[in-house]
Amino acid sequence: MSEEKRGFFARLRDGLSKTRANIVHGIDSVFSGFSSIDEAFYEELEEVLIMGDLGVGATEEILDRLRRQVKEQGIRKPEDCRQLLTDSIKEQMHVGETAYDFEQEQSVVFVIGVNGVGKTTSVGKLAGMLKAQGRRVLIAAADTFRAAAGEQLSEWANRAGVDVIGGREGSDPSSVIFDAVNAAKARHIDVLLCDTAGRLHNKKNLMEELKKMNRILDREFPGAHRENLVVLDGTTGQNALVQAREFAKVTDLTGIILTKMDGTAKGGIAVAVQSELGIPVKYIGVGERMEDLQKFDADQFVNALFDRKEEEEGGRIEEP
Amino acid sequence: MAFESLTDKLQNVFKNLRSKGRLTQDDVRAALKEVRMALLEADVNFRVVKQFVKSVEERAIGQDVMNGLNPGQMVIKIVNEEMTALMGSETTEIALQPGKALTVILLCGLQGAGKTTAAAKLAGKFQQKGKKVLLAACDVYRPAAIEQLQRNGEKQGTEVFSMGTGHKPVNIARAAVEHAGKNGCNILILDTAGRLHIDEEMMAELSEIKENVTVHQTLLVVDAMTGQDAVNVAREFDEKVGVDGVILSKMDGDTRGGAALSIKAVTGKPILYVSVGEKLSDLEQFYPDRMASRILGMGDVLTLIDKVSANLDIDADREKEMAAKMKKGKFDFDDYLESMKQMRNMGGLSGILGMFPGRAVPGMGDLESMVDEKQLARTEAIVLSMTPQERRNPKLLNPSRKHRIARGAGVDISTVNRFIKQFEQSQKMMKQLPGMLGSKGGRKGKFRFPF
């Protein structure tokens, strides 16, 4: 049996490492490789979508819709499918007209998410971006838990040239929020950015803590435009959907910051999140520098989803 | 929850399977279709899943359906065995240099994977074993990364070596090795900056460290929630830097953690530890068999019990008393036989688990069907094939005795080994369980948990 196992590993490794000497092809590689719309074609699309982390559910939904449209419209050529497919995802991922209004209004941005996804970095980048637009920005350092979280955020605030309230390790995050709101009012701040400690969404008491902070924001700053952003790591798989679902119970989520999109992951789970919860991606993180935050562009995102590494000899994992 | 509906679905599919005696192709395919979905939902890489399902299909078609199982369960049984085999059947310990010699461990991985926390946790683990540990701050990029390591070092009582952000990581590493040598340290842990596997310059930085100082163990820290891209990350780190083992982080979340299988499949490298919380003590040994069942989404019984035990505030004295009882050799294979009887009387495994607090765990409802009566009968046969001395003193079980027992029970040697290993694990759990059940039903110290 162990012989068999090694065989499996070896085959798998060979198969996967074929993708190494790859050339990156555009979206056409998926569609031009087929001469007719058959099961093999749909299977290929399934592979592309699942490998992009859309998940089984969203993938099935998209492909079912495509099959229906193909039938209804009597489409024969794979090429013609392309437009249908990409258009429908693009349309779905479209960010509304009013998505970025908060940038120009008096607003509070509440940034939440699981550990290590890039909340602090994104807050720093947002601060820099808004400051450059001439907005008066203040940061609330409500991560009072993780070691040196305050120092990390202060460094970002320095870079952006904005002030920070709170951040002392061990202090109460809700009182940081309270103090920051008062400071924001007193100083006639335009945008108050709140960084919070990372927490896994299945930790009940930690999620309650977030709810408390949310209540304080609601109560103390009712006039401000509220922007509640969940940060999702673009490398994360299906769990990101669960994360979004759970963080949506804490506050009325208005958008997603999808980070680490400078890697090779596609961030396709955002499609599933958008389709189930209707929360749009507003920003993507594309690196660790101040300027590495971009407004979400649905066209680019969908094109990148179908951008794939194609094996030079068309080699798949060998059949056993 | 998402998992529950998946399990339900599986149950429904199984109801419609009808092979009797042997598994038919149709039934195998129907069951594997669901398995495939389960694995993809768990984030196992698409191509890994494809290959895996194919190989299981080949093995399963035509196999005898064991008495007491339905065809679907039989397929799952095979799936589980294959997955466990893939995950590696043994718990792997990190290889340290002999005696007091210095072992240099390098931690690497993507941004936000949890390296700095893992470094401090590892330090604590080794210190508990009496090692002298030095942590070195080689992340000169991320704001306050050094302070984070220093703060964690303080909490663990571990010295942290740092040269600020003005030096190249390779030079910091070299100086740290020297410092560790002078101070008689046994372990040096190099914490490095998070980096993308496609960032050539940053990947070269790691190779440079390895070219200039002797690194004995390079550990890749991977977020358990990683999606399809885990294969690319693991492969690139392994090929460009060379990886000896893996630490899986954020396993206290509710992710199924299919990335673990993908990583194992592409690198073949063992997973050494799992990180299960933000407290610096939250680092555990990795058990491949538990991971296999977690990925499959069938409720990880053993981990659950560990967790439940850990969550309970058993007062220390009581625990010590119980532990002492256990240590007196009170729990042996004879007790095992006895406890199996007890379990039947108490309404099976799920009945027992239902007594525990915090049972809102995915897949719990399905435990009943996981308890395989046939397998219990087989383990009983194994115990009955032991001599009375062996039953009382499991330590006697050397390889030749195990072979004899295997023959006696009509099972193969791996089944015997697996059983004995599980037995040892459950012995550990015994230390905590009796205290928990004490208040329930006057079975104080008497209750035994068979698996």
Ligand SMILES: Nc1nc2c(ncn2[C@@H]2O[C@H](COP(=O)(O)OP(=O)(O)OP(=O)(O)O)[C@@H](O)[C@H]2O)c(=O)[nH]1
């Ligand atoms: N490559 C890349 N790295 C990023 C991006 N965003 C954040 N990071 C890095 O990811 C790591 C974690 O980022 P943080 O901002 O500390 O994440 P966090 O969510 O605040 O983490 P906790 O507060 O510890 O939960 C850091 O090393 C960041 O530099 C991104 O868009 N691309």
Ligand SMILES: [Mg+2]
């Ligand atoms: Mg942070």
